[in-house]
Amino acid sequence: MMLHTINKSPFERNALQSCLRLAKKGHAVLLIEDGVYGAFQGTAVAAQIAERMADMKFYVLQPDIDARGLGESPLIDGITPVDYGGFVDLVAEYEATQAWL
Amino acid sequence: MHEEDEFGESGVVKRFMYVNRKAPYGTIYALECLEMILIAAAFDQDVSVVFADDGVYQLKKGQDTKAVNMKNFSPTYRALDDYDVEKIYVEKESLEARGLSADDLVIPVEVVAAADLVEIMAAQDVVLSS
């Protein structure tokens, strides 16, 4: 099983879309850096994540949310916030990591 | 200690995948990723190379960089075969979205649909991207 990291805003680049197209059922996605802009309810990309929510796990790096002034914005249902320690735990939990740069 | 002692005798063979999703020239990533793959080929590992999204533009035939005065590194992809890098995959959907086909590429590749690439990617031990 693989952990996919995405650090691009889905409104500027296609890393999230490509990852969702090419990641397998049972894999996990962690949104970091500008990738966190894809984690919130009510955006144009929320439905794309919701569509994979049943067969993949989604995480978002809280320090990057806080840095961007989005700490009060509601996350898409099912996305779990993690800190850097949680990021480490995810890398350890999944057998490989793929960065969608 | 030479490389054989350091790495070869450990007998570890991992599946390494190099994922190219960026176009050449606009940024340096394609060139330096190719340099990385050529070095990696010297290690006895199971190497795959993937071109998807704008990465497929790296393989476009007919690149002519004279007027931009940058090094045309597209012929170097032909060296992959000499280095026994044989698993070269191009995502079908990415090619088609850009109006390209396998005939437009500088090297023979295996064109794979996203659904098959999912399985190939999921089977890797180490994924390198830049």
Place this chain on the structure above:
Amino acid sequence: MKFGILVNEGPFTHQASDTAYQFTKAALEKGHEIHRVFFYHDGVNNANKLSEPQSDDRNLVRLWSDLGKEHDLDLVVCVAAALRRGIKDEILAEGFHISGLGQLIESGIQADRLVVFGD
């Protein structure tokens, strides 16, 4: 668990090196081992001791250097990427050293996980 870290960006254009640093620090705090931190592409600029950020900014060159000293980390700067960017032995911050791309592949082989940070 043993982690290999790849840093593909320098300290100022992109957040990648900051995230890699925070990840590495958190991994060490959790008792994991860092097999190697490999700096590639503009990531080689993380080793430039001539870099002088403004006084209210974090100094990533020093942070990597200090973390390396504290935990005896192997901080490797790619020779090919470094030379074309003017990063040479005489301007390396303490703890960094220049070596070949083979060191990255070796880290992929020997570490349990290789984590890539870039743009």
